[in-house]
Amino acid sequence: MTKGVLRDLARPSNVAVQSDSALVGSVEVAVAKDDKKRAEKGTSLRRKSGLEALPRAELGQSVELAPWHVLHDLAQALSLSRQGAGRGLAEHWGSLKYSQALDAVADSYIQLSAEAKGIARDYKRLQSRELGQGFALALARQALLRRYPDRFVSFVSADVVIRAGWSKGSVGYAYRPDFFAEVWKPGEPSRVFPIATTGNHGGPKPSYSQLAACSAHVEAMHIGAWNETPCLVFSTEFPSEGPVTVHVLHARGEDGWLYGSPEHPLRSVNSPAEKGNIVPGIRPPTRGDRVPQSEPGFHVQSEDSAWFQHVVARTATAGTTAFAGDGATTARYLTTDQGSRRYDAGVAHAASGSVQDATYRLLGIPFVGTDHVFRLNNKRVEAFSGVAADLFALLSAGKAEEYRSEIYARRGTWPGQTWDPNWGGPVSIQEDGTVLAMRLLRLRKSTSTEDAST
Template identity: 60%
Template sequence: MKNAAAVLTDLSQPSNVATHSSIALVGSVDAAGAEEDGKRKEKELDALRRKPMLQALATKEVSSFRLAPWTALHTLARAVTLARRGAGRGLAEHWGSLKYNQALTGDSGAYMRLSAEGRETADYYKALQSDELGIGFALSLAKQILNRRYPQHVVSIVPADTSLRAGWALTSRDKGPRAGYRYRPRFFAEVWKPGEPSRVFPIESKGNHSNAATSHDQLASASAHVEAVHIGSWNETPSLVFSTELPVDGPSPSTPCMLPEETAD
């Protein structure tokens, strides 16, 4: 176990994070969605509503992505703090993210990867670790993308459930009209500048300790979650979907795919 000073030094050391977004990726995600719909048809289930016409992000928007573990963990902590009602629960989740303070390693000349402790943790809490760390990577990249696209604007991340509860009952304990659809995005990104209307982007993030094929399935599933929210006219709400691969051996690429935004400036 490292001492506190060594841990803090490691947390502040930025590393490269590989990103991948391409036309080929879009095709793989579409194929994964079609395969899942075929399985659902065999079970006599309806096909999922997915965001149509997935589009890859421009290379310039996802290139040169460097990240310190502390930034990813801080992004995760801020994202989940408001996800539960009650200050005590939120504070507990904020500090709970620090359980990953020795899960990632790397240096300025290398790609970030799971540390020995991160690999051992994966054996016991594999799904939880990949999902939660995936949030940190995905939202960090989302903020970079949106800051590059909208300079001199503020980008805020809000848990989707926190916002949606203002108008719908999401669980049996909530009061109000039922949402009526169990799929929904995990977060909203609000891009705003004083004196201008806000732009809102539904975001769904997933993570895995597996491979690209798993990410294709996850991105296809994520497209069903962001399809649940439309602001204004149908299919004019820009969205972001991510799947973060955290392989037990090797670097940890974050794999994004963007959806159409016909009405964006």
């Protein structure tokens, strides 16, 4: 039974995608309905205008994925979260609770498993939100890579980035994106896309309302000129019958670019991040002599552009080292306001010292990282998350700039297989050099290292 679950996690299947004019119209109706209710109560809400369907060439009506790839994306999304009780280094293992949540039907579509359909109502909300994040990031990566084939796409928690530069009062604003997608190329300005994600078990109609709500969350972040920040919004539907369906819209914009200037040049990612002191609020354009009042939210203007690029890149790097289980290196890439002390409390990864903590060769590549043992169908299984050994050596030495140049150079060279017979379980390797793997627990060797190919 357990071996069957592991095989299912590695089986490629399809994810249904809805992004068309019909979805745009349904979301506009949901927005109008909600705005009317708010007007009756004397309130209003700013939303991202101009949401539209993605071009067919970027996603189409379906995308091929294995469930294990989705859980890998979710695990990395959780790596810097504060949702768990493990003071930083335990959060990403929360993705493994969904190991039996998805059925991948070959030549068909991913759908919820019988186990996932039978969970309690309160837990379904968490399930749809977190699994929705995994599906959204997996699809956002594919869409943005097709849009920018010569660039790399990294994801980072928007909340963690915001804490680096805005005062506690403005951080308390209720609306904000869930993630930033950094579309980058070594030595050039990055472009950042706010992303809002959610999910539901109720069918297409709740997704329309959820996307209407997401439009307010992405509107809370302006990067560059007023109302010119491109964005993506997702609502993933987990029906009791039928395929998992990701509803997605985007907004165009001419900005989101993070340029340097003579006064504020772009900085090497190797240099420590500085605490930001950005004025809260979004500043609308000045009309004549009239200076309009700022709107609630977060605004990255030209003088903060280089700082923002630096913090986004450093925070994404911190997410990678947290995923590998190295608290001390993670703390190095975060500011105090971002919670670096949470990671300093942990033990430095042994691979950055003289003894390695967990090392495995997966699909022919040596990785270092951290492992976790739990029960799946009453069988003990082990999961491993880590980074390619040579890349981890760069990160632990503080060479984030060299790490980013190296993963950019290796685009398209990583193995695409989702099963390693020597390891004996599903394996997912991402373009950033990270890996997530799981198998039935084997007896440990007496040595502290193990080569999974032996």
